[in-house]
Amino acid sequence: MTKSYLVSIVIVNFNGLQLLRGCLVSLKKNPYKNTEIIIVDNGSTDGSVEFIKNLKFKIGNLKLIKNKRNVGFAEANNQAIRKAKGHFVLLLNNDTVTTPNFLKVLVDKIRSDNLIGVVQPKIIFLDNKRLQSGGAFFTFLGFLYYFGYSQNPEEKKYNQAMPVFSANGACILIRKEVIDKVSLFDKDFFAYYEETDFCHRVWLAGYKVIYEPGATIYHKGGQTSKQMAESFILFHSFKNRLASSIKNFELSRLAGTVLSLVSIYLFLFFIYLTKLQFRLAMAVINALLWNVTNISSTLKKRQIIQTKMRTVADKAYLLVISRPLSMRYYLNMFLKKEVLLENED
Numbered sequence: 001m002t003k004s005y006l007v008s009i010v011i012v013n014f015n016g017l018q019l020l021r022g023c024l025v026s027l028k029k030n031p032y033k034n035t036e037i038i039i040v041d042n043g044s045t046d047g048s049v050e051f052i053k054n055l056k057f058k059i060g061n062l063k064l065i066k067n068k069r070n071v072g073f074a075e076a077n078n079q080a081i082r083k084a085k086g087h088f089v090l091l092l093n094n095d096t097v098t099t100p101n102f103l104k105v106l107v108d109k110i111r112s113d114n115l116i117g118v119v120q121p122k123i124i125f126l127d128n129k130r131l132q133s134g135g136a137f138f139t140f141l142g143f144l145y146y147f148g149y150s151q152n153p154e155e156k157k158y159n160q161a162m163p164v165f166s167a168n169g170a171c172i173l174i175r176k177e178v179i180d181k182v183s184l185f186d187k188d189f190f191a192y193y194e195e196t197d198f199c200h201r202v203w204l205a206g207y208k209v210i211y212e213p214g215a216t217i218y219h220k221g222g223q224t225s226k227q228m229a230e231s232f233i234l235f236h237s238f239k240n241r242l243a244s245s246i247k248n249f250e251l252s253r254l255a256g257t258v259l260s261l262v263s264i265y266l267f268l269f270f271i272y273l274t275k276l277q278f279r280l281a282m283a284v285i286n287a288l289l290w291n292v293t294n295i296s297s298t299l300k301k302r303q304i305i306q307t308k309m310r311t312v313a314d315k316a317y318l319l320v321i322s323r324p325l326s327m328r329y330y331l332n333m334f335l336k337k338e339v340l341l342e343n344e345d
Contacts, residue, residue, distance in 0.1 A: 004034040005107060007173070008086030011094050012076040014042040017051055019095040019220060024055070026096075032103040036061040038080040042070040072190035073169075081184055086176060091195075093170040095220035097126060105215035106173040109161070117178035117207030118199055120167035121215035124153050132219055135164025135211035136196065137323035142245060142261040144196065145323045147211070159213045165321035167209050169195035170219045181205050182309055186243075186301070188294070192233065193240035200248045203321070206311040231279040238265060238287035246291070247302045250314045262288065 009027070013020050020039075027037070037059065041049050052064050065079050081089055088107060092098070102121055110119045123133040134148035144166065148158045172195065182201040185194045199209045242265075245257045265284050272281035291298065 004032070005087040005111070006085060007032065007035045007088045007090055007103060007107065008080070008084035008176075009035050009037045009090045009092055010040070010077055010080040010084065011037065011092050012040045012042060012073055012080075013044060013048050013052075013094045014070055015044045015046045015048065016094040017044070017046045017048045020048060021051070023092070023094050023096050023098070024059070026098045028059075029100045030098060030103050031100060032107065035103075036063065036085060038063045038065065038083060040065040040067065040076040040080050042067050042072075042076050072187065074185035074189045074191065074194040075187040077194075078184040078187060081179060084176070089174045089176055089179065091169060091172050091174070092217075093219065095126075096170055097218040098171075099216050099218075102171075102215040102217055103173075106212060109210065109212045109214070110173055110175055113208070115206070115208050116210050117175050117182075117202040117205070118167050118209040119173045119212050120164070120210070121171055121217050122153060122158065122211075122213040123168055123170055123217055123219050125150075126218040126220045129153070131158055132221060133168035133170070134158050134213065135162070135168065135209070136166040137321055138165040138318060139323060139325050140256070140260070141264065141325060142241065142257045143264075145325075147323075161210060161212050161214070163208050163320050164211045165203070165209065166196035166199040167211070170221075171217050175207075178202060178205070178207055186240075186247075188243070188297070189240045190236055192237040193244060197240065197244040197248070200244060201305060201309055203317040204248060204305065204310045204312065209321075229279070231283040234280055235283040235287050235290075238284055239290045242287065242291050243294070243298050246295075246298050247305055250306075253314045253318075 011020070011023065039052050039062070041052065041064065049066055056062050056064065063083065065083070067076065077091055088110060090103065106119050106121060110116045120133070120135055122131070124130065125132045130150045131148040131153040133146060136144040136146050139145050147164065151158065182198070182205050185198055189197065202209055242258065242261050245254065245261065249257055265288060269281050269284045272284065
């Protein structure tokens, strides 16, 4: 009989009572029973904490971490990971609905190759049943190419396992030993792009990030973001993308990527100004200023990553997980604002 490895399922919740209820109901149908569930509540005021406390009497091996305030998606996941006892850690958004066999498929996939550090299932929008994420590829502009976004999930090309630059944080299974090697999410990110920054370090450490379409989950999407101002989201998304590049790329790649990102940011700043969207314009400028004022801290993180975590050169993995730029793709994404919000949560 195949050994069943403990999986720590981590769910971060912020005023998502009804969504959390649906997520947990779907998890009850999961036949992979060697799990622990760790729910981190980020200062909810909608009765979520009371609901979770009552659940502890009905669901075995359930833990609650209660924060008095919203500490952000990155740090909330870190809190749970520190307490996780599993061989693998599954990060799962509270607005997801899982399918019965998804976890076994993900565990089998990550165990099939010791170099697989992260694996992501096929993620389908719950409302319209279109594909949300088949993983993300890197482009030379520094933005990501979201494979299969809003396409028919039944198409053949979206049903083949493959390496990707970044998994989507709505649902990722991580090998615990990889976390020990590349560290936790960057708590300064608060939210947005934190999983891409993490996956980048996974590649640097010599591991792989894999898209496995044999496992499927459904994702409502955008539910936590609805509780935040667009300028707030834009600020964190833009600051984190730039900070991640500074931390992770070799010098030969870094200059071009930073120049590209700063140029695009300034272009968007002027676009927002001409459209009289002053809050968004200031969000872009503040994202740049944050990186300037925090450059010392970022460079210290870079030093650790480049000297203690990196085992492979950028060209070794970028050849595998990069895609050529499609201006039409980015135009469509920009018009939908998806490129700004990093297609998350």
